[in-house]
Amino acid sequence: MAEKKTKGKKTGIGLALWLLAALLILIIFLVNQDRIAGNLKATGFFNKTGLKTPEFVEKAEVKSASVSEKNEVAPIETIEIDLNGIGSHTEESEPELPAENIIPKNETAKKQQEVSALEKQEELPAAPKKTEKEASVRKEISVSTPPKDSTMKLKLYFMSINSDGSVSRKEVTREMKKSDSPLVDAVNALIKGPIVAEENSGCRSLVSENTRLIGASVKNGVATLNFSGDFEFNRYGIEGLRGQLQQIVFTATAFPTVENVQFLVDGEKKEYLGSEGVWIGTPLNRNSF
Known part of the structure; x- marks a missing residue:
């Protein structure tokens, strides 16, 4: 009789432990449901095993890095470029200018000479040359500054x-x-x-x-x-x-x-x-x- 009571007691304790473990697993799942569902969706677990993906997993949001x-x-x-049209176009000829806009060659050369003469008259004096010390300092700065x-x-x-x-x-x-x-x-x-x-x-x-x-x-x-x-x-x-x-x-x-x-x-x-x-x-x- 005592042995039966002991066995029954052990069975009761074992059942209680199993129920407690199942309860803990359920609590962990409920707390981390979104994360677990996201992981199952990201890894394609149900697709790999050939099982139908549950609706809550299908709707789960996959979390990205913070x-x-x-x-x-x-x-x-990557930029996709359509190469089908390249090389198929033809060059268009330049539009003809009206007669009044065409400048004779001799007139063009004359104007170029006048512009050149004006540029020579307006030349500014050359900037003073930097001393050797200033040049070395400037060179050192340009090299050392990344x-x-x-x-x-x-x-x-x-x-x-x-x-x-x-x-x-x-x-x-x-x-x-x-x-x-x-x-x-x-x-x-x-x-x-x-x-x-x-x-x-x-x-x-x-x-x-x-x-x-x-x-x-x-x-x-x-x-x-x-x-x-x-x-x-x-x-x-x-x-x-x-x-x-x-x-x-x-x-x-x-x-x-x-x-x-x-x-x-x-x-x-x-x-x-x-x-x-x-x-x-x-x-x-x-x-x-």
Whole structure:
């Protein structure tokens, strides 16, 4: 009898614990419902599994990076140019001037001589020559003063290996030479890896070795990045593939006009990256990780 009471008591406690756990999960879901739904929509979870996307997930808003996480510069967006009409037009002949506007050649030459004579009469005296000291000072100023807006600060995202072996994302701000293609510069900086100061702070890049950025464009908030075939093979396996995707997505979406990144490999759009099978079939954003 006592054993039955003990078993019943244990069963009651176990059931209570299960109910408590279920209640906690429900509370967490309700508090973070919008975020969870946004992540499910961004990652295309239901599309990948072949299930029908629930209505609350379909209507969820995908949150983008905050203003503080954005760069001050924006990449130049792709401009589509219609080349069909180029070279097809014909040159139009110049309109004929009325007879009264035509000046005889001899009259034109005469007027040019008169203008030249007037210019010689009105010549100003030459400006006094600067002393050698003034010239050297002016030269020193022009050399030492850097041109305005010659550099830009870009947010780059590397990875850090923690003491327990886990991997975490690490943001750095690097000052770089200003150019017309800051997105390309930022991605190439990731491929090249951290500089000494960043490396000393624990930063490392998980982007596959020998990877090259073949092309980049931005249109309607989507940055399309085309990488060489080496991008598919990562020596760290699936964690390395996820890490390199995360690095690039966070770095690209730090630009104010980029919200998503579409990956291409050798110009081809693929559903999965590498043999490990990391999804890249749709544009990825920060909620994808």
